[in-house]
Amino acid sequence: MSYTIKTLNKISPKGLSKFGEGYVLDDNAANPDAILVRSASLHEVEFPESLLSIARAGAGVNNIPIDKCAEKGIVVFNTPGANANAVKELAIAAMLISSRKIVDGINWANSLTENVAKEVEKGKAQFVGPEIEGKVLGVIGLGAIGVLISNAAVNLGMEVLGYDPYISIDAAWGLSRGVKKAPDLKTIFEQADYITLHMPYNEKTKGTLNAAAFAQMKDGVRIINLSRGELVVDEDVLAAIESGKVSTYVTDFPNEKLINKPGVITIPHLGASTPESEDNCAEMAAKQTKLYLETGNIKNSVNFPNCEMPMSGVQRITIAHRNVPNMVGQISTALADAKLNIEHMINNSRGDYAYTIIDLENKATDDSLARIKAIEGVLRVRVI
Numbered sequence: 001m002s003y004t005i006k007t008l009n010k011i012s013p014k015g016l017s018k019f020g021e022g023y024v025l026d027d028n029a030a031n032p033d034a035i036l037v038r039s040a041s042l043h044e045v046e047f048p049e050s051l052l053s054i055a056r057a058g059a060g061v062n063n064i065p066i067d068k069c070a071e072k073g074i075v076v077f078n079t080p081g082a083n084a085n086a087v088k089e090l091a092i093a094a095m096l097i098s099s100r101k102i103v104d105g106i107n108w109a110n111s112l113t114e115n116v117a118k119e120v121e122k123g124k125a126q127f128v129g130p131e132i133e134g135k136v137l138g139v140i141g142l143g144a145i146g147v148l149i150s151n152a153a154v155n156l157g158m159e160v161l162g163y164d165p166y167i168s169i170d171a172a173w174g175l176s177r178g179v180k181k182a183p184d185l186k187t188i189f190e191q192a193d194y195i196t197l198h199m200p201y202n203e204k205t206k207g208t209l210n211a212a213a214f215a216q217m218k219d220g221v222r223i224i225n226l227s228r229g230e231l232v233v234d235e236d237v238l239a240a241i242e243s244g245k246v247s248t249y250v251t252d253f254p255n256e257k258l259i260n261k262p263g264v265i266t267i268p269h270l271g272a273s274t275p276e277s278e279d280n281c282a283e284m285a286a287k288q289t290k291l292y293l294e295t296g297n298i299k300n301s302v303n304f305p306n307c308e309m310p311m312s313g314v315q316r317i318t319i320a321h322r323n324v325p326n327m328v329g330q331i332s333t334a335l336a337d338a339k340l341n342i343e344h345m346i347n348n349s350r351g352d353y354a355y356t357i358i359d360l361e362n363k364a365t366d367d368s369l370a371r372i373k374a375i376e377g378v379l380r381v382r383v384i
């Protein structure tokens with residue numbers, strides 16, 4: 001069996017090498033079995049019938065229409081935590097450059113033409129900025145990145161307040177005891193000297209930092225946004241800088257409104273741009289894709305449930321379907337009517353969608369497969 005993988009964006013060769021024999025890597029494939037992508041938007045893309053999966057080599061999946069994919073039985077993966085350390089390190093740098101006027105200072109030093117050493121000592125007073133030790137950091141979103149930055153900030157001597165209404169048990173276990181729980185955003189807004197955003201961008205989080213939020217914050221607060229531009233209302237943060245409410249806004253998401261504005265430091269989406277994180281993300285994306293193509297097992301999907309079973313029997317069929325009653329009953333009946341015996345089976349659900357893996361003792365007939373495909377709510381049937 002040979003599979004074609006289409007790659008969008010620069011995906012680390014170390015990760016792509018995981019595919020190995022039997023895989024064709026083609027940037028221009030018209031009918032790929034799988035896509036590997038970083039930040040390229042797939043919202044306007046028409047997906048071919050051949051496409052079985054999309055793997056986001058990274059965390060945020062707002063560039064992928066995950067519900068549309070689910071309806072077509074296309075499994076979407078991401079790579080949880082694979083670039084978290086890279087973002088944590090940039091977040092620490094962002095806090096420091098938001099405080100110490102390092103960027104303005106470097107630009108100024110480079111603009112000097114003569115008597116440089118003397119001019120530096122005379123002019124440096126304009127670039128004084130506060131230390132972060134002893135200050136209050138508000139972390140919004142305590143997932144893979146939020147936990148790392150919270151713990152690092154505690155170690156740097158900051159007081160850390162964390163807010164996450166959906167925190168996972170694993171994330172809670174990973175948090176330093178020094179991190180205090182904020183019961184709501186208001187607490188973060190009212191108490192933090194620095195606020196850093198580490199939640200996903202979606203309809204609920206869009207514009208979380210808006211004029212009403214800035215009004216509740218301390219004067220001179222510093223805002224770090226390495227998550228997604230849309231979480232902060234550009235006009236409102238610019239107005240808050242103008243009024244002195246916000247001292248500095250560091251964002252990894254420059255746009256025409258934000259570049260070259262006083263008080264705004266724009267970084268060209270470098271959060272995950274380290275060799276280590278590019279390798280980690282690509283390796284994880286490749287491994288998950290390979291696993292899915294070769295076994296139908298799903299690991300780290302964002303639109304279907306995770307579902308894994310060791311291969312057994314003579315033939316495996318997988319069914320991606322809507323999460324509706326009696327689906328397993330209808331599938332089993334179609335198989336039983338064709339005198340097909342199930343050796344092992346697993347069915348998991350997640351929200352509106354579910355996934356079933358069945359290992360058969362004998363090969364499925366075309367008729368039985370056609371019957372399963374025809375069941376209302378079945379989105380994709382694969383024979384492996």
Ligand SMILES: NC(=O)C1=CN([C@@H]2O[C@H](COP(=O)(O)OP(=O)(O)OC[C@H]3O[C@@H](n4cnc5c(N)ncnc54)[C@H](O)[C@@H]3O)[C@@H](O)[C@H]2O)C=CC1
Binds near residue numbers: 058163167200204269
């Ligand atoms: N600048 C860059 O290059 C990168 C940016 N990112 C961005 O950072 C985001 C977070 O990444 P990870 O920590 O890896 O994801 P994650 O999924 O591990 O953590 C996200 C956390 O946000 C929480 N959350 C969801 N809605 C929330 C809300 N309304 N308020 C507070 N918390 C909420 C979730 O419960 C979860 O704990 C990604 O979605 C992505 O947009 C991630 C990696 C690189």
Ligand SMILES: O=C(O)CCC(=O)C(=O)O
Binds near residue numbers: 057
């Ligand atoms: O691939 C990249 O450089 C961006 C990473 C990112 O934004 C993410 O993982 O959400």
